[in-house]
Amino acid sequence: MSAKAIIFSILLIIIITFTISTVELFLPLAARADMNMLCRKCLLQMEVNGGMSPAIKDELYQKLAATGFKDIVIQGTENAAYGNEISLTVEAGYTYSRIEALFTRTEVVQRMRYKGTSLSRKVVN
Numbered sequence: 609m610s611a612k613a614i615i616f617s618i619l620l621i622i623i624i625t626f627t628i629s630t631v632e633l634f635l636p637l638a639a640r641a642d643m644n645m646l647c648r649k650c651l652l653q654m655e656v657n658g659g660m661s662p663a664i665k666d667e668l669y670q671k672l673a674a675t676g677f678k679d680i681v682i683q684g685t686e687n688a689a690y691g692n693e694i695s696l697t698v699e700a701g702y703t704y705s706r707i708e709a710l711f712t713r714t715e716v717v718q719r720m721r722y723k724g725t726s727l728s729r730k731v732v733n
Contacts, residue, residue: 629707636718639676639702646671647722650684651696655729659694660684668698677702677720688728698722 650668654660665682672680677700685694702718 625707632704632706635704636702636720639704639718640720642675643672643677643698643700643702643720643722646675647696647698647724651694651724651726654684654694654696655726658689658728659687660696661686672698672700676704685728690728692728693725694728695725696722697724 646668650660650664653664657664660682665684668682669680680698680700682696682698684696685692688694699719699721702720703715704718705713706716708714
């Protein structure tokens with residue numbers, strides 16, 4: 609009877625560990641989706657404004673930092689007339705804790721990059 613309880617406990621621990629590690633695989637994917645959404649919104653603002661203003665850059669930086677990104681580098685076209693190409697490049701690191709072994713966790717830094725281009729829609733006289 610006690611052998612069944614021990615085997616059941618070991619299997620339960622293995623199943624829980626496997627479930628947690630599977631869920632942890634989706635953490636960087638969710639962070640990447642958040643980054644893409646924020647950067648795309650910024651690119652749309654850049655289209656309308658004819659480039660990246662310091663206010664747009666600061667807003668994007670603050671939102672990415674609030675999401676958990678660090679070492680954020682933002683580069684974008686500052687001035688573009690109607691029909692000219694504008695680009696946005698964002699690089700950031702996302703740090704999260706990951707299970708390496710049965711009871712061992714390590715910090716992992718995942719570098720992520722967004723690169724988008726579009727056309728300016730602002731008419732400049």
